[in-house]
Amino acid sequence: KTAMSGYGYAVMIYGLRPSSRGRVGLHSADPFAAPLIDPNYMADSADVERLVRGVHLVRKILAQPAFAPHHEVEVSPGPALQNDDDLAAWVRRSGESAYHPVGTCKMGVDPMAVVDPRLRVHGLQCLRVIDASIMPTLVGGNTNQPATMIGEKGAAMILEDAGETVG
Incomplete structure (x- = not known):
């Protein structure tokens, strides 16, 4: 392969919702x-x-x-x-990863869920997971904004549970 001169573009193909599970x-x-x-x-x-x-x-x-x-x-x-x-x-x-792993600590109430709706780890006290790993499935776009929103909501939940006012 030779180096490209001038302008160029790339087209990437990713499977956002693969059936394979690691x-x-x-x-x-x-x-x-x-x-x-x-x-x-x-x-x-x-x-x-x-x-x-x-x-x-x-x-x-x-x-x-x-x-x-x-x-x-x-x-x-x-x-x-x-x-x-x-x-x-x-x-x-x-084929390779799109570098947006999610779902390793999914939120829910089913037996495979790791955290509850308030992001607390099932069966443990004083431990939460507050990142993109709680999303059960990958969103159809970049994970940055959902991860930021999860962080903000998780911080608000911690303050609420501590009896602090939010905002």
Whole structure:
């Protein structure tokens, strides 16, 4: 691949609601030991199929006349990969996280929920989780603003529970 000169653009395809599920676990009672993390990316074939359809859709959009003056060459996956099997192999090989993990400490009342509606960890006292990990599913956009709102609401809940006035 050669360096690009002038202006350019990138089109990214992400599955915002993948069916594949990873795991985070402990392998030691030592609180300083690193956790076991298995992201399990692309384990569900439906995730791969959706991304392959996404590649076809992006190619269709970029083939429109409005893009013609701005589109010289497809860098990745590249024009040599055309059939679904080759694209699926590329997706499995090059797919990565969008760096917006959520749901590891989801809020709710079901057995898999970690925190209650006031962000308190089930079964423990004086411990809350106040970050994006309480969202049961990923939002359809950047997680910054929802995380900020969770932080502000969580801080207000702490003050309310302490008998302080908010605002």
